[in-house]
Amino acid sequence: MQRRFNPLEADARWQQVWDEKQSFRASDTSDKPRSYVLEMFPYPSGRIHIGHVRNYSMGDVLARFRRMTGHEVLHPMGWDAFGMPAENAAMEKKVHPGDWTRANIASMRAQLKKLGFALDWSRELATCEPDYYGHEQALFLDMLDAGLVYRKESAVNWDPVDMTVLANEQVIDGKGWRSGAPVEKRKLSQWFLKITQFADDLVEGLKSLDQWPDKVKLMQENWIGKSVGLQFSFALDAPLGGIDRLEVFSTRPDTIFGASFAAIAADHPIALALAAEDSELAAFAEECRRTGTAAAEVETQEKKGYDTGLSVVHPFDPDWKLPLFVANFVLMDYGTGAVMGVPAHDQRDLDFARKYMLPAERVVAPPGEEDQPVQAEAYTGPGRLVNSRFLDGMSVEAAKAEVIARAEAEGWGSGTTVWRLRDWGVSRQRYWGTPIPVIHCEGCGPVGVPKEQLPVTLPEDVGFDIPGNPLDRHPSWKHVDCPTCGKAALRETDTLDTFADSSWYFIRFASQPKDRPFDRETVEKWLPVGQYIGGVEHAILHLLYARFWTRALRHMGQIGFAEPFTGLFTQGMVTHETYKAGDGSWLSPQEVRKSGDDYVHIESGQPITVGRVEKMSKSKKNVVDPDDIIAQYGADAVRWFMLSDSPPERDLPWTEAGIEGSWRFVNRLWRLFGQVDPAATGDDKALDRKLHQTIDGVARDIEALSFNKAVAKIYELTNAVEKAAPSASRSAAIRALALLVAPMTPHLAEEAWAEMGAANGCTGLIADAAWPAVDPALLVEDEVTVACQVMGKLRDTIIVPKGTPKEELERLVLAAPNVARTLDGATPKKVIVVPDRLVNLVI
RNA sequence: GCGGACGUGGCGAAAUCGGUAGACGCAGCGGACUUAAAAUCCGCCUUCCCCUGGAAAUGCGGGUUCAAGUCCCGCCGUCCGCACCA
DSSP, rough: SSSOHHHHHHHHHHHHHHHHHTTOOOOSSSSSSSSEEOOOOOOOOSSSOOHHHHHHHHHHHHHHHHHHTTTTEEOOOOOOOHHHHHHHHHHHOOHHHHHHHHHHHHHHHHHHHHOOOOOOGGGGGGGSSHHHHHHHHHHHHHHTTTEEEEEEEEEEEETTTTTTOOOOOGTTTEEETTTTTTTTEEEEEEEEEEEGGGGGHHHHHHHHHOOOOOHHHHHHHHHOOOEOOOOOOEEEEEEEETTEEEEEEEEEEEGGGOOOOOOOOTHHHHHHHHHHTHHHHHHHHHHHHHSSOOHHHHHHHHOOOEEEEEEEEEEEEEEEEEEEEEEEEEEETTTTEEEEEOOGGHHHHHHHHHHOOOOOOOOOEEETTTTTOOOSSSSSOOOEOOOOOGGGTOHHHHHHHHHHHHHHHHSEEEEEEESSSSOOOOOOEEEEEEESOOEEEEETTEEEEOOOGGOEEEEESOOOOSSSOOHHSSSSEEEEOOOOTOSSEEOOOOOOHHHHHHHHHHHHHHHSSSSSOOOOHHHHHHSOOOOOEEEEGGTTTHHHHHHHHHHHHHHHTSSSOOOSSEEEEOOOOOEOOOOOOOOEEEEEGGHHHHHHEEEEETTOOBBOOEOEEEEETTTTOOOOOHHHHHHHHHHHHHHHHSSSOOOTTTTTTHHHHHHHHHHHHHHHHHHHTTTOTTTTOOOHHHHHHHHHHHHHHHHHHHHHHHHHHHHHHHHHHHHHHHHOOOHHHHHHHHHHHHHHHTSSHHHHHHHHHHHHHHGGOOOGGGGGGOOOOOOOTTTTTTTEEEEEEEEEEEEEHHHHHEOHHHHHHHHHHSHHHHHHHHHHHHHEEEEEETTEEEEEOOO
């Protein structure tokens, strides 16, 4: 065996062997239990970054481990290949988005292959190819037929930089998620997917996802935002044009007798009608629209209103009139754009009432506080109804039910659920996306492209020298005949949001027939995905859309399950120290050298300020390139480092010392593998025990994705094996160690396996080897260390046979020298014995 | 503001059910080998003290318990998500 492990040579050799033997090809017909391990597929930006390496290393350990434990594993890879960056590149570099994207895919594929992931490359797909997006178009048409797609003119979020519409989920703090430009409102005809039809089920379904992080489930629940209450109408005391009623929604119909005003949004039809003849109101409405929705602004925003002079009539008392305001805190796009104001029990209403001198009468009170006046804070807790006529004495819940029942009986309202979730607007005014397969005919309206004409492919001859949608200004592409009446018609020139592409790729991975999106039977063999791994930044967008899409397919009878991902794991980021030069400019790790405890700039020798450890970003220059690292240390050291130290859900600080340490360990293992001796004889019971405990523990840790713990256990075993004297046990441990590290450092393991060879029982590829069996008898120790405590403080420890009886333990502890000295002749009042663990003496 | 997570050595972290806090790794220190260096190996490594032992210590302050990093109450801090949601 060579003295040093040579990854540069070994990595490529084993990668080629796995490739030739198609070692990681998933069989649809295997009888083994199936396991679908999936990491979120990358956007082909051009380079793999270290975060990808961490993500795919984790998935790879699980995939390889599952193979070793007898599973038929599906572990595929593909490309989320449509999107804006390709068009931006086209504009800047005068390359076609397709050429740019495909070149990026080629180089990133090569990078991934260098890491030796156990991927089934035969199933590789790219969403920008017609043999993917054509099937997506078919699914869109199915949804159109099923009534899950509709077209609507609505105010949409317009990104003025990317010149496209954005979904609600893609607007963050009033800014476009990609461009960061403040989003404008525009009225446009757009295609929508009816995600709200599944709102309730999407919330309910979260309960079944016990292998999802609570954090993600909570984020989804909040995003969907279910509110149960009463939608009802106030009569206007004087009709305005054709409008004589005002619809409002309230989650607190029980407080209806505490109402002292009604308020509408600045964009509410009544407000618009009034503003047409009231310039003061028009100015106020304009001010409301101008106000940003950014966090800081909203918080400091004063509640302001404009008294319309109109009144509404209380539904339970025709003589009770409530003033109607236009208010800046009422939003047109939530509920009905109008509220009833109950100052005593809603803080915003209270702030508003104080400013405009409106009454604030308590109608719910906890016991004993019935007569307390309303102070600075609105009361939102439980209690009994007061000052509320026929509701007096009821609980909040009973009163809600009573008001809803009466409203429904009297016909002026009904119990309703309102959702924060909006339907998913999927139209994008972009070129590099899936063409929406619809033809607009003057006579027939929008008509779906007949399925036999799919795919509707993107034209190649497009230019990006002027802003806007190249599909729309293409001379011929959009001009087609109506499939229904045959008259001249126009193709839809919008493309689908790229989140549609990632909403079903995990299904296509499992089954890729040429003539349809997927084969149901094959899909149901593999799905749902057993373990999905990716960044938490997709907690809402991608994961919600994928859950919707899967439900839509089930709704249409195409598949039999609703949840696409049984297990979800959100891994942390890879971070790095930041370095700042004296002039405040950022420096990359390559420009910095450690000198004693300080850092200096290599070029100038000037001292460097070390900043906080942050997510790697180009702007702060704290990035490391996986290619450089692999070239220096090989794939296995990088993979090992990605799994070590930090728990996978937490951020992992990249350090030069850390990767050096991993590299040293790879070599340490390599030297140890060289010490295997098939001729060695003799037992080492302690080492056997350590080995079997480690095999068991590492398996559990990998199943739980606690890779850092598995790594620690492997270090411990390595330490023990190194210290052990030669024996048959030691050789067996060395061989088993190769199997234990095989999922993490597969090239090293494969090389060692081949070197150890048949003489040591190492035949075939370690990639095809089974996980070592555990002897349960060796998991239990026959001796245990028992802690000897006096008054809860550790005074001594004794080693006793496992299962030593209580009385005997007590006797031994009392005899322990340090215990006897501490007791100093005193007799314990009480003795607590936890068998095999500790004895605590209470004096 | 609402919701959530987290807080343990110089650093990344372990501690699975309330039962020996700091496993394992990194960095550091001392030593061996070497002409020397690298590599490797051995040892030390929470703090303090009257050092064959002892005391304190898991963000801070209380509580429950024979026993608390772990459970309960109240603070402080950091990070994340949402945000005028009726």
